[in-house]
Amino acid sequence: xxxxxxxxxxxxxxxxxxxxxxxxxxxxxxxxxxxxxxxxxxxxxxxxxxxxxxxxxxxxxxxxxxxxxxxxxxxxxxxxxxxxxxxxxxxxxxxxxxxxxxxxxxxxxxxxxxxxxxxxxxxxxxxxxxxxxxxxxxxxxxxxxxxxxxxxxxxxxxxxxxxxxxxxxxxxxxxxxxxxxxxxxxxx
Amino acid sequence: xxxxxxxxxxxxxxxxxxxxxxxxxxxxxxxxxxxxxxxxxxxxxxxxxxxxxxxxxxxxxxxxxxxxxxxxxxxxxxxxxxxxxxxxxxxxxxxxxxxxxxxxxxxxxxxxxxxxxxxxxxxxxxxxxxxxxxxxxxxxxxxxxxxxxxxxxxxxxxxxxxxxxxxxxxxxxxxxxxxxxxxxxxxxxxxxxxxxxxxxxxxxxxxxxxxxxxxxxxxxxxxxxxxxxxxxxxxxxxxxxxxxxxxxxxxxxxxxxxxxxxxxxxxxxxxxxxxxxxxxxxxxxxxxxxxxxxxxxxxxxxxxxxxxxxxxxxxxxxxxxxxxxxxxxxxxxxxxxxxxxxxxxxxxxxxxxxxxxxxxxxxxxxxxxxxxxxxxxxxxxxxxxxxxxxxxxxxxxxxxxxxxxxxxxxxxxxxxxxxxxx
Amino acid sequence: xxxxxxxxxxxxxxxxxxxxxxxxxxxxxxxxxxxxxxxxxxxxxxxxxxxxxxxxxxxxxxxxxxxxxxxxxxxxxxxxxxxxxxxxxxxxxxxxxxxxxxxxxxxxxxxxxxxxxxxxxxxxxxxxxxxxxxxxxxxxxxxxxxxxxxxxxxxxxxxxxxxxxxxxxxxxxxxxxxxxxxxxxxxxxxxxxxxxxxxxxxxxxxxxxxxxxxxxxxxxxxxxxxxxxxxxxxxxxxxxxxxxxxxxxxxxxx
Numbered sequence: 101x102x103x104x105x106x107x108x109x110x111x112x113x114x115x116x117x118x119x120x121x122x123x124x125x126x127x128x129x130x131x132x133x134x135x136x137x138x139x140x141x142x143x144x145x146x147x148x149x150x151x152x153x154x155x156x157x158x159x160x161x162x163x164x165x166x167x168x169x170x171x172x173x174x175x176x177x178x179x180x181x182x183x184x185x186x187x188x189x190x191x192x193x194x195x196x197x198x199x200x201x202x203x204x205x206x207x208x209x210x211x212x213x214x215x216x217x218x219x220x221x222x223x224x225x226x227x228x229x230x231x232x233x234x235x236x237x238x239x240x241x242x243x244x245x246x247x248x249x250x251x252x253x254x255x256x257x258x259x260x261x262x263x264x265x266x267x268x269x270x271x272x273x274x275x276x277x278x279x280x281x282x283x284x285x286x287x288x
Numbered sequence: 289x290x291x292x293x294x295x296x297x298x299x300x301x302x303x304x305x306x307x308x309x310x311x312x313x314x315x316x317x318x319x320x321x322x323x324x325x326x327x328x329x330x331x332x333x334x335x336x337x338x339x340x341x342x343x344x345x346x347x348x349x350x351x352x353x354x355x356x357x358x359x360x361x362x363x364x365x366x367x368x369x370x371x372x373x374x375x376x377x378x379x380x381x382x383x384x385x386x387x388x389x390x391x392x393x394x395x396x397x398x399x400x401x402x403x404x405x406x407x408x409x410x411x412x413x414x415x416x417x418x419x420x421x422x423x424x425x426x427x428x429x430x431x432x433x434x435x436x437x438x439x440x441x442x443x444x445x446x447x448x449x450x451x452x453x454x455x456x457x458x459x460x461x462x463x464x465x466x467x468x469x470x471x472x473x474x475x476x477x478x479x480x481x482x483x484x485x486x487x488x489x490x491x492x493x494x495x496x497x498x499x500x501x502x503x504x505x506x507x508x509x510x511x512x513x514x515x516x517x518x519x520x521x522x523x524x525x526x527x528x529x530x531x532x533x534x535x536x537x538x539x540x541x542x543x544x545x546x547x548x549x550x551x552x553x554x555x556x557x558x559x560x561x562x563x564x565x566x567x568x569x570x571x572x573x574x575x576x577x578x579x580x581x582x583x584x585x586x587x588x589x590x591x592x593x594x595x596x597x598x599x600x601x602x603x604x605x606x607x608x609x610x611x612x613x614x615x616x617x618x619x620x621x622x623x624x625x626x627x628x629x630x631x632x633x634x635x636x637x638x639x640x641x642x643x644x645x646x647x648x649x650x651x652x653x654x655x656x657x658x659x660x661x662x663x664x665x666x667x668x669x670x671x672x673x674x675x676x677x678x679x680x681x682x683x684x685x686x687x688x689x690x691x692x693x694x695x696x697x698x699x700x701x702x703x704x705x706x707x708x709x710x
Numbered sequence: 711x712x713x714x715x716x717x718x719x720x721x722x723x724x725x726x727x728x729x730x731x732x733x734x735x736x737x738x739x740x741x742x743x744x745x746x747x748x749x750x751x752x753x754x755x756x757x758x759x760x761x762x763x764x765x766x767x768x769x770x771x772x773x774x775x776x777x778x779x780x781x782x783x784x785x786x787x788x789x790x791x792x793x794x795x796x797x798x799x800x801x802x803x804x805x806x807x808x809x810x811x812x813x814x815x816x817x818x819x820x821x822x823x824x825x826x827x828x829x830x831x832x833x834x835x836x837x838x839x840x841x842x843x844x845x846x847x848x849x850x851x852x853x854x855x856x857x858x859x860x861x862x863x864x865x866x867x868x869x870x871x872x873x874x875x876x877x878x879x880x881x882x883x884x885x886x887x888x889x890x891x892x893x894x895x896x897x898x899x900x901x902x903x904x905x906x907x908x909x910x911x912x913x914x915x916x917x918x919x920x921x922x923x924x925x926x927x928x929x930x931x932x933x934x935x936x937x938x939x940x941x942x943x944x945x946x947x948x949x950x951x952x953x954x955x956x957x958x959x960x961x962x963x964x
Contacts, residue, residue, distance in 0.1 A: 127958070
C-alpha cells in the first residue's frame with residue numbers, strides 16, 4: 101500500500117498533502133480492517149482440522165484388570181495408541197525400586213510412575229521415534245532389564261518403563277489414569 | 289488533470305528484484321494488475337467478474353476443508369455430512385458457506401453474463417473471451433450438479449437419477465451411456481464415488497479456464513458502459529488502486545448478502561427433502577433441482593411432443609442443452625455494429641425481457657408440470673430461442689442506434705456528445 | 711450505482727422465496743407459531759427444550775430414534791455431566807467383539823449415540839403395523855414448514871369431516887399430506903408430569919417437543935446467530951470504510 105501514496109505524490113501539484121494524509125489514513129484503516137477480517141475468517145477453517153467433538157468424547161478408556169494374572173501383561177488401546185499394562189511380579193517391583201535414580205538418563209523413581217506398585221500402566225510408544233516396543237506379548241524379547249525392547253533402533257526399557265540403553269531420550273510415558281475400583285482403571 | 293495510465297517502476301527491494309529477474313512475478317503483477325489500463329467509466333456492473341473469482345476461491349477452500357471430513361460412500365455420506373454439521377469444529381459454518389456459496393456463485397455469474405449481453409462485451413474482439421465464459425458456466429453447472437449429489441439425501445439421489453437418465457434419450461447407445469455413468473444398474477455407490485472425484489477435479493479445470501478468460505480479457509482490456517474503445521491514457525486509469533478499492537467495496541457489500549444467508553437463512557435455497565437420507569425405494573413427491581438449474585429443467589420438461597420423428601424426451605434434452613450451446617453463438621447472432629445497449633433504444637428494452645423470461649422459466653421449473661405451468665413453460669422456452677435466433681439478428685439490423693460519444697474521456701467529463709448515465 | 715447490488719438481492723430473494731414454495735395441495739399449510747429461535751436474534755428456550763426432551767424420552771422414544779444425537783449433546787440443553795452419565799447408563803448398547811469373539815451388552819456412555827428403540831427398519835415396521843416411524847434428529851429440517859409443520863401434525867389430530875372414511879389402522883390429521891397418517895395421536899392432556907411444574911396440555915407439549923426437535927436438528931443455531939451478528943457489524947463497518955476510501959481515491963478522477 102506504500103507505493104499507492106508515492107505514485108500520487110509524484111503526479112499531483114503541491115497543496116495536496118493534507119488530502120493525501122486523510123486519504124492515506126482512510127486507506128490504511130480500510131486495509132487494516134480488511135486484514136483483520138481475513139485473519140478472523142481463516143481461523144474457523146484451521147480450527148476445523150482440530151479433533152472434532154466425537155473424537156474428543158472418546159478420550160477415555162476403561163479397563164477391567166481382574167483377568168490379568170500376576171506376571172501377565174495386557175495391551176489396550178487408548179486414543180488410538182497402545183497402552184501396556186503390567187501386573188508386576190515381586191521380583192520386577194524390587195528390581196524397579198532398587199535402581200539408583202541418579203544414574204538414569206531420565207531420572208524418575210518407580211514410586212513416581214505407579215499408583216499401586218503391582219500395576220504398571222505406560223504408553224507403549226518408544227520415545228525415540230515412535231515404534232511400539234516388544235515385551236508385552238508372550239515370547240517377546242524383553243531386553244536385559246526384563247522390561248521392554250524396541251526393535252527399531254534398540255532402545256531398552258526396565259520394569260518401570262524407564263530408558264536404560266539405546267537412543268530414546270525419555271522414559272515411556274505414564275498416561276493419566278485412576279483406579280475406579282480395586283480391579284479396574286480408567287485411562288484419560 | 290490526467291492520471292498516468294501506468295506506473296512502471298519495477299520491483300522496489302533487492303530481494304524482489306532477485307526473484308523477478310529469475311521468475312517475473314513482480315513485474316507480471318505490476319503490468320497486469322497495478323498498472324493495467326482500465327476504462328475510467330466502469331460502473332458497478334463491472335464488479336461481478338472479480339466477485340466471481342473470489343467466490344470461486346471461497347468454494348475451493350471450503351470444499352477442500354469439507355473433503356477432509358466427508359466420506360464418499362453411499363452408506364456413510366449422509367452421516368458424514370451430519371458429523372460435519374454437529375461435531376467438526378465450525379463444520380456447520382464451512383458447510384453452510386459451501387452450500388450457499390454455490391448459489392451466490394451462480395447469482396454472480398448470471399449477473400456477469402447479463403452485463404455482457406447488455407453492453408455487447410461479447411462483440412469483436414472479445415468473442416473468445418465470451419465463449420470461454422460460456423465454457424466456465426457449463427463446467428460450473430456440471431460441478432454443482434455433482435456436488436449436490438454428494439450429501440446423498442433424497443433430492444441428491446433422485447436428481448442424479450433423473451438427470452443421468454436423460455442420457456438414455458441418445459439414440460442407439462443411450463442406455464449404455466447411462467450404465468457407464470452409473471457404474472451399475474442404478475445410481476449407487478460407484479456413481480457417488482466418481483461424482484466425488486470429478487467434483488473435486490472440475491473446479492481446478494474451471495480455474496484453468498478462468499486463467500484463459502483473463503488472458504483473453506487482458507489482450508484488449510475491459511469493455512465499458514459506453515461500448516466504445518479507449519483511445520489512450522486519457523480514457524483509462526490504472527487498475528490499482530482505483531478498481532482494487534472499488535472491487536473491495538463491492539466485495540464487502542456482496543459479503544453482507546452472503547453472510548445473511550449463511551448465518552440467518554442457510555437453508556433458503558435447499559429442498560427440505562434433502563435432509564432425508566436417500567431411499568432408492570421412495571421417490572419424493574416433487575423432484576426439484578437447485579434454483580440455478582431450474583430454467584434448463586423447465587425447458588427440458590416443456591417439450592411434450594414429438595417433432596420431425598425426434599422423440600419428445602430427446603428433443604427436450606437437445607433444447608435444454610441447446611439453451612447453453614446457443615450462448616456460444618451470441619457474438620455472431622447479434623448483428624449490431626454498436627456494442628452497448630445504452631445506444632440501442634430497441635435492444636435496450638428487449639434485453640430486459642431475457643432475464644424476465646429466465647425467471648419465468650425458473651418458476652415453471654419449480655412447479656409440478658400441470659395446467660397453465662406447462663403452457664407458460666412452452667411460451668417461455670419459445671421466447672428464449674426467439675430472443676437469440678430472431679430478435680438479436682433482426683434488431684441489430686433494423687434499429688437506428690443513437691450517436692456514440694467521441695471518447696470515454698470526454699464522455700466522462702461531459703464535454704463530448706451527451707451521454708446519459710445508464 | 712448500487713442498483714446492480716439491489717438487483718442482485720431482489721433477484722435472490724425472489725428466487726429463494728419462489729423455489730421452496732411447492733404447493734402443498736394435498737393438505738393445508740399449518741398456521742405459523744411463535745418460536746423462540748426464529749428471526750435473526752432467535753435462541754433456543756432451554757427450559758422448553760428440556761421439557762421437550764422429557765416428552766421425547768417418555769413418549770416419542772418408544773417408536774422414534776434420534777440417531778444423530780449423542781448423549782453428550784444434551785449438555786447444550788443445560789444438563790450436567792453426572793446427569794448425562796446417569797441418563798445414558800439406563801440404556802444398553804451392543805459392543806464387541808470381546809477377546810472371546812463375542813458381542814456383549816454394556817450400559818451406554820455419554821460418548822454413545824442415543825440408543826434406537828428398534829435394531830433396524832424391518833423390526834420397526836413389524837412393531838408399527840408396517841409403518842416406519844421416521845428418525846427425528848432432522849425431522850424439523852426435513853419437512854416443508856419446519857417447526858410449524860411438526861407442531862401442526864402433533865396438534866392436528868381431529869375428527870374427519872362428514873362423509874370421509876378413514877382407512878383401518880390410520881388416523882385423520884389436518885396437516886399431514888393426504889390427511890391419513892399411520893401414527894396414532896401421540897399426545898394427550900396431562901400425559902406427562904413436567905419436572906418444572908408447567909401444565910402439560912397438548913399445545914404446550916407439542917410446543918416444547920418441537921423446540922427440542924428443532925434444537926436436535928440444528929444444535930448450532932445460537933452460535934450461528936451470535937457469530938452472524940458480529941460478522942454483520944464488522945462487514946457494515948468494513949463496507950463503510952471501503953466506500954469512504956473508494957470515494958477518496960476516486961476524487962482525482964471524478
